Amino acid sequence: MNRRRTAAAVLALCAAGALTACSSGPAHPGAAAVVGNDRITVATLQSHVSAFQSAAVGDSAAQQQAGVSQKTLALLVSEQLVDQALAKEGKSVTEGQVQQVEAAYLQQAGSAQALRQAVVDNLFLAPADLEIYAHLQAGQVLLLQAAGVDPSSSTADSALQQIVAKASGEIGVTVNPRYGSWDAKALTLAAADQPWLKKTASTTA
Template identity: 40%
Template sequence: MVRRRTAVSIAAAALLLASPALTACGSGPAQPGAAALIGDQKITVSTLQHKVNEVRAAQAASSQADQQSAAGGKLSTQTLSMLVQNTVIERAAADAKVTVSDGEVQQQHAAALQQFSGSEKALDAALLQQYDIVPAGADSFFRTNALVGKLIMSLGFQPGSDGGQTAIVDALSKTADELGVKINPRYGAWDAKKAIIGDATDPWVVTRTPGAAAPAA
């Protein structure tokens, strides 16, 4: 049995409540209303809150009485970390000239669906419970997943392998450094080595479908 959330292990750092300024490595200009800055791209607090509210609404509407956020009480931090990671992944993919077609996204979706005997409802529930992904965000999730897989292969590794996981985190860390990432301290601190907000045992980057076993290294 696969341990739930092995590919998305996130333990956010303690929230810093003292200052509303954005910081990177302890310094950075104040940006009112910003949750994060990635280069010249801004993720606003309102955008982040909208995403968090979507997850909470989906959880409330879930037929599973025990449905809870995979992030526990750190949903805002995890959601922001994913939004930052998505931006970094898009830049890394553009730099590597890696693209994903709509057909490849649908292949990822179909492969995940097979894990749940073709039940979209069961897949939606797994994405929500394991990764805090709402049904409307499923294709975006699979697109990012496909991009990460192709980036790993472009680095000479197989998705799901230990070497591939290390290589993609290193590559994303380098891209994030080049872009410059600043995080509002209320959501935690940017870990440049892991390319994530907070302290995580494993990077959040998903390289397999919900419920699926990892490929052999």
């Protein structure tokens, strides 16, 4: 089996991992997003995106991928939201749990190099951000368990979606419009609308 295809299957994003709601109102100055009282700064987001771009050098498919900033911000916000939801339950993700998830990915990918490539090619993240991704996955499992849901059950995805949506409404999530908006139907960060591009096109036609 193609090694990259196998790694892609291992690292497919869980549909219920994305946010389903956002709070109204503008993001704080200098913030790419705000989750509760925690800010994810534009500088932090840009550092993650720059790390991805450096890792993707020479990989034309990864370099041409659109929406890297949105995908990265979705991960950072989701991690914050899940962590804060867990804190309300008196729980937190341990380093051991993160390492366990990473070890499972590594075993299934076959090698560290294959796993690294899958993170870049299929998640469009910097290799170092695998830790954040694994942290999120471990946190989602804990949220399900806290709600009395078996993470391996057929209803886990829909249950997690409801849990995260409720947490989003209670904690509050604000996204800088520069990076788009949360799409509840698609469970992802929709691309930012840029009406000035349409205006420019119409005036120059």
